[in-house]
Amino acid sequence: MKKMSLHNIRKEFLDFFKEKEHLVEKSYPLVPKNDKSLLLVNAGMAPLKAYFLGTEEPPRRRMATCQKCVRTGDIDNVGKTARHGTFFEMLGNFSFGDYFKKEAINWAWEFMTERLEIPVERLWVSVYLDDDEAYEIWNKEIGVSEDRIVKLGKEDNFWELEVGPCGPCSEIYIDRGEKYGCDNKDCKPGCDCDRYVEVWNLVFSQYDKDEKGNYNLLTKPNIDTGMGLERITTIIQEADNIFEIDSMKSIINEIEKESGKKYGSSKKDDMSFRVITDHIRAMTFLVGDGVIPSNEGRGYVLRRLIRRASRHGKLLGIKEDFLNRLSSKIIDSWGETYVELRERESQIKKVIKVEEDKFQETIEQGINILNEYVEIIKNEGKNILDGKRAFKLYDTYGFPIDLTKEILEEYDMNIDEDGFNSEMQKQRERARKAREEGDNQAWDTDDIGLEDNNLKTIFEGYKNFTSNSKVIGIVKSDKGIVDSLKEGENGIILLDKTPFYAESGGQVGDTGILKGENILIKVNDTKKGKGGKILHFVEVIKGEVYNEVELYAEIDENKRNDTARNHSVTHLLHQALKDVLGDHVSQAGSLVLPDRLRFDFTHFEGVSKDQLDQIEKIVNFKILEGLDVSIIETSLEDARAMGAQALFDEKYGDVVRVVKIGDYSKELCGGTHIGNSSQIGLFKIINETGIASGVRRIEAMTGKKAYDHIKGIEDQVEKIADLLKANKKDIINKVQSMNEEVKNLEKELDRLKSQLALSKVNDIIGDVKSINGINLVCKRIDGMDTNGLRQLGDTIKDKLESVLIVLASVKDDKVMLVSMATKDLIDKGIHAGNIIREVAKVTGGGGGGRPDMAQAGGKDPNKVDDALKIVPSLVESQMK
Known part of the structure; x- marks a missing residue:
């Protein structure tokens, strides 16, 4: 066998199938796109499922990938054996209605024996027991002897889901030698021992299984193969397990x-x-x-x-x-x-x-x-x-x-x-x-009756705010597809072309009007539908609208411009966040409205006031520079080459739209934008907060709304200055002075309360109770803080040689609890920390501490008296 590293084996495989005219694609992300059936991509074919099902057209009929995969079912077993793992790379070659069994088998054998130079005598194959076609190819064309071809049943060699494409499998095994085998003389692939290792599975999707369980032959069968990179590397490097290969x-x-x-x-x-x-x-x-x-x-x-x-x-x-x-x-x-x-x-x-x-x-x-x-x-x-x-x-x-x-x-x-x-x-x-319940931006048009997937809308709204359009579909919410909508009715209208932007990429949909002869329609929202449809959610104000009628479409220009300002500024904000916080920042969501914007991003600690000031300053300076906003339509590969940022899990077509703001920002984006950064006017951050582990959110405003916000704050400052009877420039000093005065007064009040409480020490001691020979002082003295309660407790201990003290106070709707015990009581089993914990629970709080001294807090002031009533029973319990 050729000695090769894991990375070289991967390259050899992809190069081999590139020579066989396959489109070699990079691995798809581990996060599945538009597939709620999977938590994470767990197989090489998983990201290509739509191509196998025929719901999407593949970029080429022949493809090959090395797909990163994660399987989570055995996390708890990882480490306990040398076999289990969570992450792996899956090599695969795929045919969507192009080649079939003959080519798949021949190429697999060629790669194994010629490229990897695995000795023929070590290779075995298995086929589905009824798949005579595959058996004949292996035996007659490849030359594998009958005694090295094993027929296995449906459980081992037939791949299928409940419905859809399915078919028999053929697997390639490698004989690792007798030392890995068992005592069975007939040991061969299918045995449970470790001697024969399956390394490559060839799935021949030749049937379409229907809901009745019938297997209908596909007119264009498919090929789906999978070979674990770590497993084949283990064989090539003659390692005992995946943890002993070079990369591991x-x-x-x-x-x-x-x-x-x-x-x-x-x-x-x-x-x-x-x-x-x-x-x-x-x-x-x-x-x-x-x-x-x-x-x-x-x-x-x-x-x-x-x-x-x-x-x-x-x-x-x-x-x-x-x-x-x-x-x-x-x-x-x-x-x-x-x-x-x-x-x-x-x-x-x-x-x-x-x-x-x-x-x-x-x-x-x-x-x-x-x-x-x-x-x-x-x-x-x-x-x-x-x-x-x-x-x-x-x-x-x-x-x-x-x-x-x-x-x-x-x-x-x-x-x-x-x-x-x-x-x-x-x-x-x-x-x-x-x-x-995950978010899906495309409306399911089948649910509203628009089954005709040939209906499509041409969007003209990037350059035009109006268009002369024709109605091509009408839906009424309670009746589905209809021929018309009358005055006062609500529904959905499809146009052959439209200037209305459909909600997408965090940007809200356009509103506006549709006008015709004796017809006036209000467009309340615009959303995306499947298959290129743009859904106009409307209310008929005047007249009646029919299919095929000509209408003049006009968006709300002010709303669009305000929205475009907020969308363009999110691009500047994204880059400014990277400049200030680091390149690890990436977009995690956004909402673009005409009056405000929301931008979610990955970051792992709160953004400081100084950092926010710096971010806001950078964005406003870029606005002042008057940077031209240009749109470039190009391929995804060229867009990435020019440094355009893209969302990691976003699905892009063959042609992408790059929004470039000067030389400062380049992002893939399908939204609407202003023509120059100066049109944004002003940018103001309103709030920054965390919304999830490692995800932060900035809320901000631009243009007129930002001005109104700042003007509102200025008006409030003037009112505060009037109340303080101070000049606006002096209000900070005035407030600081008043705060200092209030603190001094509060300290004096606490001192007087403590003195008053201490003056009542003799009255408190006079009310001491005896529980099983133990002196107990259990009192509520409101208005004291924890320090005051501790000081009072120390004074009581000085006057009584043997005592358990439990004190409670309510101040500013907060419950404070303190417990103390003299050393002789601790020797008898009394534990102040355990007592105060149980007392605090009655008030909805918690706490604890040492046997001699502990404190706690509560939540419900109305439960304090009930809490103190349980102290005698707690003392009795501890004495037992």
Whole structure:
């Protein structure tokens, strides 16, 4: 066999099929586009599904890819075996109604035996037991002997979904030798041992399965193949498993440097090595494709990967964060093939570091909470942690379930795994529902009766605000397709051409009017429909509109211009964010309205006031420069070559539209824009906030709205100055002076309250109670802060030699609680921290502390008296 690296095998495969006139496409993102059935791309054919189903035309009838994939079903098994993994690369060649079995089989054999130089005597093949055609090709044309062709049943060698394209498979196996085999003399492909490894699966999609289960022959059958790159590399490099091939070894070497431990020295440590090696690849590629850690969906998968890898780093003795450094190894090794890794390097490292740092904080918090659960279980006389608490540790605090198990084992306790799995299933159902309810910008025109996919609208609104148009379709909400709409009726109108922009790319749809002879129609909104349709949501003000009638279409020009200002400024804002915060910033969503704009972007900490000021200044200076806004229509490849920014998961056609603002900003965009940056007028940031883990949002205004906003603030400043009886320039000094005066008065008031309370110490002591021989002072003194309560408690302790003190105060609707105990009572079992915790719970709060002194806070002032009433019973319980 030819000795080759993983990266060389990938190149050899793609070059081979390029020679066979295949279009070699780059890997599609891991985040599926317009496919709610998948959380992440998990197979080479997954991004090409529409081509196989015939719902989209492929760019070429022959294609080949090396597709990055993530499979999440076995995350918990990764590391425990040398077989399981989450991230992998899938090599594949595809035919959409072009070549079929003969070519697919011949090329597969040619690649295996000539390009990879795998000895023929080590190769076996399998075919579907009824696929005589494939059998004949392997046996008669290729020359594989009958004893090396294995016929397998439907479970092994037939690929199908519930309905749609399907067909038999043929697999290529490699004999790894007797040392990997079993004792069965008839051992061959299909056996459960490790001797025969399936490396390449050829799927012959020759049927169309209907809803009745019938297999109808396709007039143009397809080819779908898949060969795992890591698996074939394992064979070529004669490694025992995927973790011992060249690319994986380089990761393990870095982990050895970080940990000071050696792979292969300990089974327990080897598991951690494998977990980190697999997960670091998966997390790096996921972040590179725009996934952000979260508590649901694909973000939840990423969070699990980062936290599981981080924990295994701790098990190897790595104390500090290390995954962000380790991701550099992935970027260096795979960045030439997957350029998005290099382009988003700073973002990848930042996301991983922030999430790992959070986990460092939560793991300490999780251990503290688990210790509390252990105490509760002990007090209840049980030895099992219930599923809800275990899942809360896992889901809310990011505490791994296996770590929970390990700690519980130290206390001879177990976990209710059925209860935990039940909570996990509920979470998955919530995530699935959220995925199904995902945003889809195209209206499903079939739902409103527009089944005729030949109806299309020509958009003329980039250059024109008006057009002479013809009605080509009418829909009434309660009746579907109709011939006309009458005065006072609402519905949807399709035109052959229109100046109305349909809501897309975050920009709202145009409004305006349609006019004809004795006809006046108000357009309230414009949205996209499938197949190039533009839907005008209308109300007929006058007359009656019919199909084929000629109308004059006119958009609301002021609204369009205001919207265009806000859209163009988002491009300037995007670049300014990169200039100030770093290249890791990328757009994560937007909303462009005529009166305001909203821009979501990836960033992993709050944006400071100084940074916001700098961003706002850059944008306004670019506005003042009067930069020309030009539109260039070109290919996606040329657009990227000129440096145009694109959304990572956006789907683009053969021709794309680049919006260029001077030399400052270049973005792919289908929206409407002004002609020069000076037309924006003014830009003002109104608010900046976080909306999700690693995602921030800026809200802003431009033009007249920005002016009105600033003028409104100026008017408020004048009113404040009048109230303060000060000049506008002096209001800050005036407010600072008043604040200082108020603070001094509050301090004096607190001092007087404390003195008043201390003066009543003798009255408080005189009201002491005795519980089982223990002196108890339990009082409510409102208006005191926590410091005042502690001072009062210390004074009481000085006057009583043996006492438990529980004090409560309500101040500014806040509940403050303090508990103290003398040393002799602690020796008798009294614990001030445990008492105050239970008292605080009655008021909806929490807290705790040492046996001799503790404090807590509450939420409900109306429950304070009830809370103090339980103190005697708590004392009795502790004495027992």
